[in-house]
Amino acid sequence: MNKFIHVLLCVICLLVSLASEFRAALANDQKPNVIVILADDLGYGDLSCYGAEDIATPNVDRMATEGAKFNSFYVSPVCSPTRAALMTGSHSARVGIGGVMFPRNNHGLNPDEITLPELLKGEGYATAIIGKWHLGNEDMFQPLKHGFDYWYGTPASNNQFYYPTIKKYAADCMFREGYTRDGILQRETAACPLVCDNVVIEVPADQTQFTQRYTRETIRFITDNKDKPFFVYLAHNMPHIPLHASEKFVGSSKRGIYGDTIQELDWSTGEILRSLKELGLDKNTLVIFTSDNGPNTGKGGSAGPLKGGKGSTLEGGVRVPFVARWPGTILAGTESDEAITGMDLLPTLTKLAGGDVPDDRVIDGKDIWPLLGGKPDAKSPHEAIYYLRGRGVDAIRVGDWKYRMATDKPPKEQRSKRQPAGDSKPKKVSVETLYNLREDVAEQTNLIDKHSEIAQRLKQQLATFETELKKNLRPAGVASAPSDRGD
Incomplete structure (x- = not known):
């Protein structure tokens, strides 16, 4: 009897293994899922895989070990331009976004721009932005008008008051710190809100819960869309000031609250990777971890060996970590010094999804898949890197x-x-x-x-x-x- 049970268990294990391999094989014939994780103001020296000794980031480190790590990834020196370049594949100044967007600005990312989520949506992708947008406060500029099916996050930076161009409030909207709907509309300003699909659900947002909530929303979205290709743009608010971490992570690092926020971002990344594996999506999902610009060095951020920080075109302001993981497709342990940019994500991801890059406008980004995919002797496709x-x-x-x-x-x-x-x-x-x-x-x-x-x-x-x-x-x-x- 014991021998029979042993054989039965072996057969069950074999069937489970074969089912997993069959699902992975099916997944490899599908368009790849894509998750782009963008930290806010995280510096070149803020991850342990880039040399930080007082911040522990084992999950991002594992991404680098199991995937590719780039040492010369370039973005803009401040956040809105980087986000505009990522969305359009073009230099930020080319699309009219020269600097940081502020609450009173009445301009934003032009509705005529063709964005990365629009291109992926055209290829059958479910698309979500979870986190910070910061490409225009007016209704006509919001993420749902630029190709995203779902938005959960903040209109701009977590330190900005906003002028309530978003005037819809959930029936169960949580008003905190003495705020009321009528009071906001009369006063015309409010602290950073939490928004879901252009509806305010909490004001001001509880910033200690940003990373926890964004992680849950990301996992929920990928779970709901596991049977079709998806694109998640997870744009964290941290470690932008004011710095906040949930209770579990306060005091967890050796670099104060700044390090605590990054260790929570690392935890979040690990939870997402774990969920992908549990859902059988691990081998068909490209996950990217990077930052929108260099660190706020006055608040705990580090550019490591680089000079300068946020706002500067010295290397510390524009060169940030970039780690990409796609098991079985990106060669584990790849490391490159070749220069690439945030603009390159649009043409690269669009082509991976089977789509075509717009040819009716200047697209400054280049297809960097030969580098990501580990093609022997692959070089940067850029003749020059320009620092705007x-x-x-x-x-x-x-x-x-x-x-x-x-x-x-x-x-x-x-x-x-x-x-x-x-x-x-x-x-x-x-x-x-x-x-x-x-x-x-x-x-x-x-x-x-x-x-x-x-x-x-x-x-x-x-x-x-x-x-x-x-x-x-x-x-x-x-x-x-x-x-x-x-x-």
């Missing part, structure tokens, strides 16, 4: 060389001790620099005098790009008529 700040171009990188002409505050030792009367701010100066990033990633040694011919060549190439950019600008959308402002 606002609507201007600060710098250019070609190969190992970076030329930068930026207006910065002068070093303290160069500031005049005799400021003009009434002038409390030091005058800014334009500085030209040339660095070899392979030898000097910290941008410490200016080689412009030693290699003036390289600097001149890059300066001319930058000017040529700037001329092309100005000739091929696409305007942001503008909400001016009352009908555009919701109801």
Whole structure:
């Protein structure tokens, strides 16, 4: 009898294994699911797989071990431009989003833009944004107007008040800290709300619960859509200030509340990976983890070996972690120094889904699948990396060389001790620099005098790009008529 039970158990285990392999085989014939996890203000030195010693990120580290880690992934120095570039595959200035969107702005991502979720939706994908949008407050700019089927999150940064262009409130909306619907409409401002499909469900949002809630919503969405391809854009609010973590994670790191928020983001990533495996979706899902710009170094963030931080076109402001995992498709343990950008996600993911990239407009992003897929000797598809700040171009990188002409505050030792009367701010100066990033990633040694011919060549190439950019600008959308402002 015991022998029979043993054989029966072996048969059951074999059938379970075969069923799992059969499901995986079916999945490999399907369009890949995609999850893009975007942290807010997380720096190059804030993950242990990128050198952090006081923040533990075992789940993202495992993604890097089981997938690919890129050391030269570029975004914009601030958040709204990065998000615009990710959505459109184009430089942010090209689509009219030069800087951070603020509550009173009446412009946003133009409805005429063709976005990544729209392209994937056209290929049969269920699409969701869970987290921060920050590409326009008016109703005409919201995620549901740009190809997302579902939105759960915040209109903008967690430190911004919002002007209630979203005027619909759930019947059971939770009003906290003395807020009421009538009070908000009379006052015309409110602290950061939590929104579900253009309906306010909590105001102000309980920020200690952001990461917990976003994780649950992500898992719910992928569970509900497990039988068809899905795209989830998980745009966390952390570690943007004000910093918050749930009770379980407060005090968990060696870098204070800043590190606590990142360790909770890592936990979230682990929960999502675990759910994918339980649902049998692990081998057909591409998961990407990255950040929208460099760290807020004054609040605990670290750019590791890089110079500068958020808001700067020094490497620390625009070079961020990028880890991609797709078991059985992306070669485990891949690491690359090739330069790629956030704009590259649109053409890469669109082609993976079987779609076509728009050919009626300039798309600056490139297909980076040869690099992600581990093609031998694959190189960056970019002839040059351009560093935009606002609507201007600060710098250019070609190969190992970076030329930068930026207006910065002068070093303290160069500031005049005799400021003009009434002038409390030091005058800014334009500085030209040339660095070899392979030898000097910290941008410490200016080689412009030693290699003036390289600097001149890059300066001319930058000017040529700037001329092309100005000739091929696409305007942001503008909400001016009352009908555009919701109801």
